[in-house]
Amino acid sequence: MVSLLVAVIITAIIFDYINGFHDAANAIATVVSTGVLHVRTAVILAGILNFVGAVTGTAVAKTIASGFADPAIVTQTVVLAALLGACAWNLITWWYGIPSSSSHALIGGLAGAVVAKAGLAAFKWAALYSKVLVPLVVSPTLGFIAAFILMMGLVWAVRKMRPATVHKSSRTMTLVSACALAFAHGSNDAQKSMGIITLALLAFVHQGHGGVPAWALPKGDGVPMWVILACAAAIGLGTMAGGQKIIKTMGTKIIRLNTLQGFAAQTAGALTILGASHLGVPVSTTHCINACIMGVGASKRVSAVRWGVAGNILTAWVLTIPLSALMAFITMLAIDKLF
Template identity: 50%
Template sequence: MFSLLIVIVALALIFDYINGFHDAANSIATIVSTKVLTPFQAVLWAAFWNFVAFFVFKDHKVADTIAKTVKPEFLDFDLVVILAAVIAAILWNLFTWWFGIPSSSSHTLIGGLIGAAIAKAHTFNVIVMANFIKTVVFIFLSPLIGMLLAFLITLGIYWICRNKNPYSTDKWFKRLQLVSSAAFSLGHGGNDAQKVMGLISVVILYHGVQTGTMSADVDPKSILMSHAWIPIACYSAIALGTMSGGWKIVKTMGTKITKVTPLEGVAAETAAASTLILTEGMGIPVSTTHTVTGAIIGVGATKRLSAVRWGVTINLLIAWILTIPVSAVVAGIVYYVIKLFM
């Protein structure tokens, strides 16, 4: 039983690492495409701020939401459910990374948990609907909020700088992009590392209940408060993953949706960072991918709607919609396969 706990925690941290390099593109795409930093400099910058998020986000609200995605009483505190969910999430993340599709690691993990739980309990009642509904709603709301904020911020900047020298303005916004990309990486670390923290807290709870060392009514959030190694490990894993980069997705995010200038990069990153920090405060596990994609579209739309490559955007939207159901199905299959050998 203890060995299974170690395996799941290790896989969860591997998923966190993959999340880092999968979502590194979100943090650095605009700052690389505008040539403010080289790719190597950009991933170091983003990784640093991913880890700094550990010192900023102490309430663990997103982790708490993830931990309460499914009802443990339906699952007999079965660790195999968590194992299947993590394996499915890793498989989908690697698949989308290989094909350069900026999908959501957050929704992959949630879909995996739901699919494995349904496979175990044979009922949809296993889902905590309040948490699931707000997560699904923000699949659509987070890119829309990012898009609207980016559109308004870009227009505001254009108005403020309407009489400024273009050369000096461009130089200033290249400097400001360091600040905006740092803010976005901070929000990315705070939102995404917490998802794995929530998962690990559930694993420890399930193991504790099965071994009789923990009561079933223990709040997973209290486990995070009493096990400082969990947030440290999760923030470290996502920072290391970001340092590994995700160049295929950088290309999609930084150049294929719309061309971005330093001024527009500041607007997109500021809008995305604001959205992530807002939703973290609300305890909603949103996708950094969805958020920054919406922000980049909002920036492109200020020029003209045709400046946005809608074909690429539609493909991304399809991938977003498929992520939860595909991850759920894969997790269900993985659960049944694992049970054949246990």
Template identity: 50%
Template sequence: MVETALLVLALVVLLALAFDFINGFHDTANAVATSIATRALSPAQAVLMAAVFNVLGALSGTAVAKTVGKGIIPPELATQPLVIAALLSAIIWNLITWYYGIPSSSSHALVFSIVGAGIASGGLSVIKWGEGVAKTLQGLVFSPVFGFLGAMLLLSLLLWAAARQRPYWVNRFFLRAQVLSAAYMAFSHGSNDAQKTMGVITMALAAYYGWSGDQFHVPLWVILSAAVAMGLGTAMGGWRIIRTIGFKAVALRPIDGFAAEVAGATVIETASRLGIPLSTTHTISSAILGAGATKRLSAVRWGIAGRIVMAWIFTIPFCVALSWGIYTLMHLLTGAR
């Protein structure tokens, strides 16, 4: 019996790392799309740099991991089937949206898959609506707004400051500066997204060892394995979504890309320190749209933007329903809770 439980735990850890790997190549575009679109970096340079800084960001804290691991449902109520259902649901949604090149939210897919599996396991009462779910919804609402407005404000200030400079000098300067802003974006992406996988693995450990909320802590091996898995996934590149964000949504100049990356990364990094599991995809996509709208509203291809928004809207109900269905099917087939 103990051996079986340990094997199930190992399966959960592998599934979580698979989700982290898929998250890495699904969300590579968050860190590199703008620098590739403006030709500040070659695709190979951008993806390699993003992989390195994703790992460094993932090692920078665990506040988001704790929100995901014990802020959605109490750790003492977590079970391995619940975690497996949530991970399978999030992986399926990520693969669907990656296949169609839609920059959806891996974060919301995971969080609301946990919600759906939790409801299937113990009903609405087991969900901590006022804690982790509330934080996630706050990130859902505020991160796109701050990303959009932050990029507009920063780009307006940069354009004002560079108004007397020759366009050639401005482009050359921001091509170089964008290397730093892309690294900052990659770091912030790792600091928020990789922590969600840490939280899920630690939730599985809590289910295995019977930890309560007070005993919840993220082991070092979990931090390192999640960081490496995301870095490897990022190194694979997510070219379908890179094309959507970097080339289809807005025509970008180096100064636009710099403003979008700095604004987006600052919003994400702030959320990471506050333990808010927000969508890095929502944030950087909104920042890119904000940078494009600074020039003129027609610079934004709003049809593509609308497609992105529709993916955001459908992620939550789809993942809640899918994880609920997976958990229910597992329970019917095995009788496990």
């Protein structure tokens, strides 16, 4: 069983790495598309700040570890199936350049695997509603509104300034806000893999298996330090690997942003995500920043947003949880035949 636990941990770290390059665009799409930084410099900076943000708290990790399923009924194979289902969906959407949610893919995968193993009653559907589906609507809505209001305020504030002065100042502001967004991204997204590894460790303990040193196991509902550091490093390195297809979608296909618009979108996104991290809510950073970009575009004029592209993204938002759940469900049935 120790070897299976190790396989689960490795898969979770791989998922975290994939999360990094899949969601790299969250933090750097606008700073790259506006020409403030070259893509290579931007991803390195974002990766470092992802790591820093990831080690600042564990509230979201604790939600993942115990909020959706009782660790006493979760097995290593359930966690493995959840991760494989989520990874499969992430890779499919990354290949087609669709900025879907890694967070919701993981939660959908967990739902599908738990149901396949123990039935519908084993999953905490009320928690899915309150901690995922409600924030799925609320967090992008708040981001859209915040970006819209901030952009309107900025336009009013700089209305008498020379365009060259505005452009120079907003380049620096865009860089600062990109750093804040990368920090926020790490503070929320890396904790999901921390939570899934902690869930696997708790399941290992509940099932009475031995062979793992005490320092490596959770104490109470805490997340072991080695888990925090491993997941923080994985998402940071994944972000450094890039994700240029999704960067192009978010930075130019929804709306072509200037530096002032980039600052407004990133600032609104960072504030929304940091608020969710503080409350322990596993929101989609992808959804938040996409909504903020749309809010900035709508502040100029509604037609400035390419709503056809936005509609495709919204479709991916809706499909992520059920399709990742289906993939994990099928994977769980297949794994059950092997173990």
